[in-house]
Amino acid sequence: MIRPGGRISSYESQGDLMRLRALFRTGLAATLAVGGLAAAALVAPAAQAATGNLRITGVVVNGGKDIVLGTAAKKVTVTATVSEDSPLTEVWLDLEQQFGDDLKFHVHGLATCSGTGMVKTCSRSFTLDPRSDMIANTSAGPNGWRAYAQVEAKDGDFQSGYFPSVGLRRQTVVTMDAGPEPVRKGATLTAYGRLTAANWNTNTWTGLSGQSVQLQYCAYPCKAYTTVRTVKTNSTGHLKSSLTASADGYWRWYYPATTWAQPYVSNADFIDVR
Numbered sequence: 001m002i003r004p005g006g007r008i009s010s011y012e013s014q015g016d017l018m019r020l021r022a023l024f025r026t027g028l029a030a031t032l033a034v035g036g037l038a039a040a041a042l043v044a045p046a047a048q049a050a051t052g053n054l055r056i057t058g059v060v061v062n063g064g065k066d067i068v069l070g071t072a073a074k075k076v077t078v079t080a081t082v083s084e085d086s087p088l089t090e091v092w093l094d095l096e097q098q099f100g101d102d103l104k105f106h107v108h109g110l111a112t113c114s115g116t117g118m119v120k121t122c123s124r125s126f127t128l129d130p131r132s133d134m135i136a137n138t139s140a141g142p143n144g145w146r147a148y149a150q151v152e153a154k155d156g157d158f159q160s161g162y163f164p165s166v167g168l169r170r171q172t173v174v175t176m177d178a179g180p181e182p183v184r185k186g187a188t189l190t191a192y193g194r195l196t197a198a199n200w201n202t203n204t205w206t207g208l209s210g211q212s213v214q215l216q217y218c219a220y221p222c223k224a225y226t227t228v229r230t231v232k233t234n235s236t237g238h239l240k241s242s243l244t245a246s247a248d249g250y251w252r253w254y255y256p257a258t259t260w261a262q263p264y265v266s267n268a269d270f271i272d273v274r
Contacts, residue, residue: 052157054084059147059163061095066142068262070171070198071205073129078147080111082120086155088113093124094148095165097139104144105134122151128168130200137201140260142167169262172197173205174213174239174253176266182274183245189271191215193239193253197261207237213255215241218268220248227254245273 058081061067067076078093091113097105111122128135145167150160178191195213199206211233216225231241239253250268257263 049161050159052153052155054082054086054151054153054157054159056149056151056159056161056163057081057083059093059149061145061147061165064166066167066169067128068169068171069128069130069135069200071130071200071203073127073131075125075127077123077125078111079121079123080149080151082113082122082151083118084120084151084153084157085118086153086157088120088122088151089154090150090152091122092148092150093122095126096146096148097144097168098146099144105139108148130198131203135200137170137199139200140168140170142259167259169257170197170200170260172208172255172257172262172264174255174264174266176251176253176269178251178269178271182272185245185247185273187245188242189245189273190240190242191251191253191269193266195233195237195239195253195255195264207233207235208261209233209235209237211237211255211261213239213253215239216252216254218250218252220250220270222250222268225250225252225254245271248273 060079062076067074076095078095080091080093082088082091091111092108093111094106094108096103107126109124109126111124113120113122115121145165147163147165148161149163152158172195174193174195176191176193178189183189193213195208195211196205197208212230213233214227215229215231217228218225228243229241231239233239248271250270252268253266255261255264
């Protein structure tokens with residue numbers, strides 16, 4: 001489906017997307033509107049092309065940090081740095097996730113540019129909403145995510161191409177509670193907690209099972225935490241570990257996470273040992 005301004009909606013295959021961009025670049029959008037995607041197959045892709053001295057020297061997504069998404073919408077900025085001696089007439093920035101020929105996620109829009117001389121900075125913010133059918137739990141991770149930039153200048157110079165993107169992670173939370181408080185020296189101290197994550201399939205927070213979480217301790221006065229042991233979450237994401245109380249100090253859980261989840265450090269719980 002063609003959107004106003006010659007852009008296309010989500011869910012086209014990558015081959016169609018490349019051919020559509022070629023058509024729009026060569027002024028054949030009207031042919032596509034009449035003949036559909038079959039017409040696009042007759043034109044060679046124009047992506048990864050460059051003319052003149054225009055150069056896209058870098059594209060950064062979300063400040064170079066992985067995007068952490070909970071159950072609410074979040075804005076993400078894509079910024080391109082362009083070197084060109086002529087005024088820029090049109091800059092499109094896209095954020096995509098693709099597996100094979102299947103385009104899972106695609107947002108796009110015209111960028112706003114600033115700068116004087118040869119170097120211009122162009123940015124566009126996009127909204128990622130887990131309530132959309134374009135985002136599910138399978139969207140998390142570094143795989144398939146990339147940015148696309150297409151830049152045109154007044155003197156006819158042009159460049160387009162794909163650039164590496166950051167990953168998308170499910171937001172997590174780990175709770176911490178240790179007791180009893182106070183506890184007698186040599187007695188049993190038990191640390192409890194629960195690891196939950198944003199579930200984009202249901203737009204709720206659910207427990208993560210089978211995840212390794214580190215129980216950490218810092219003796220009072222606290223200078224540095226050390227990992228005492230590693231505990232796996234049960235089927236509902238709960239954590240429990242018992243040990244012998246020895247001295248006053250702070251206890252916390254640390255979840256190092258995987259490529260699809262957010263690392264998280266719980267609040268520290270101070271335990272008075274008497």
